Amino acid sequence: MVKENKFRNFIFILLLSLIAATTYSAEIIVPSGTNVALDYQISAVLLKTSDTLIITRELVNNESFSLTGLYISENLPFPFEIVTQTVELNHAAIDYIYMEALYGMIIHGYSTFYWLIDDPDGSPGINNTIYPEDTLNLVLKITCSREGNYELSEHTASFYSEGNSYFTYGDSPLAIIFEAGCCRGTTGNVDCSEIEEPDISDITRLIDYLYLSHVPLCCVEEADANTSGGDPDISDITRLIDYLYLSHTPLDNCP
Numbered sequence: 001m002v003k004e005n006k007f008r009n010f011i012f013i014l015l016l017s018l019i020a021a022t023t024y025s026a027e028i029i030v031p032s033g034t035n036v037a038l039d040y041q042i043s044a045v046l047l048k049t050s051d052t053l054i055i056t057r058e059l060v061n062n063e064s065f066s067l068t069g070l071y072i073s074e075n076l077p078f079p080f081e082i083v084t085q086t087v088e089l090n091h092a093a094i095d096y097i098y099m100e101a102l103y104g105m106i107i108h109g110y111s112t113f114y115w116l117i118d119d120p121d122g123s124p125g126i127n128n129t130i131y132p133e134d135t136l137n138l139v140l141k142i143t144c145s146r147e148g149n150y151e152l153s154e155h156t157a158s159f160y161s162e163g164n165s166y167f168t169y170g171d172s173p174l175a176i177i178f179e180a181g182c183c184r185g186t187t188g189n190v191d192c193s194e195i196e197e198p199d200i201s202d203i204t205r206l207i208d209y210l211y212l213s214h215v216p217l218c219c220v221e222e223a224d225a226n227t228s229g230g231d232p233d234i235s236d237i238t239r240l241i242d243y244l245y246l247s248h249t250p251l252d253n254c255p
């Protein structure tokens with residue numbers, strides 16, 4: 001099963017590598033001939049479900065005129081969740097209006113998000129004109145709870161300049177794979193036994209790893225019982241003993 005999944009992932013990467021095995025895509029502006037640079041970047045193409053994906057979008061106005069009415073949109077696969085979002089103009093935070101559209105409104109299986117940066121009518125009170133040489137950045141930190149192969153293909157921006165309206169779209173889809181992390185539920189199942197609930201054999205396994213055989217652990221995150229990060233140590237044994245025999249304070253969820 002694991003082998004099958006790995007093979008499927010391999011084929012998926014291979015296929016998409018023909019299209020775009022990359023973390024970067026330039027956005028195309030319609031109509032063309034405008035000197036506004038738009039970049040779209042993802043932090044990685046292969047992640048664990050415990051990892052955070054970072055999407056960075058940058059717009060640089062290389063024109064001699066200003067841009068108004070800017071809005072940016074993004075379509076994210078349903079299991080993706082935006083944890084934090086930052087909108088900066090010339091590297092300083094600005095006000096904006098954030099909207100989340102209905103699931104599946106634009107693309108089946110995706111949720112649509114909008115960031116209104118400048119309202120040309122001024123009615124919502126969001127006014128951020130993009131002057132010549134200005135740089136606008138949108139940075140999204142995203143988690144994904146479900147393993148799978150995903151594709152980011154639809155992301156747009158739209159703005160006005162000197163009475164003309166412009167629309168942008170990504171030049172190629174970006175492939176992302178989220179693999180399941182080894183940790184399930186809470187930490188503590190050091191020996192990766194079928195029964196998740198920790199017991200004395202997990203303490204024994206941790207002692208064995210740290211002081212006796214040093215045989216590598218099946219899942220470091222499960223062994224990090226106090227979720228301190230890094231390599232497990234004696235404090236993780238202490239934490240397990242505390243959970244099983246002393247205070248019974250529940251163990252933390254997997255990172």
Ligand SMILES: [Ca+2]
Pocket residue numbers: 183184185186187188189196222
């Ligand atoms: Ca567990």
Ligand SMILES: [Ca+2]
Pocket residue numbers: 188189190191192193195196197198199201202
């Ligand atoms: Ca166990």
Ligand SMILES: [Ca+2]
Pocket residue numbers: 223224225226227228229231232233235236
């Ligand atoms: Ca630890």
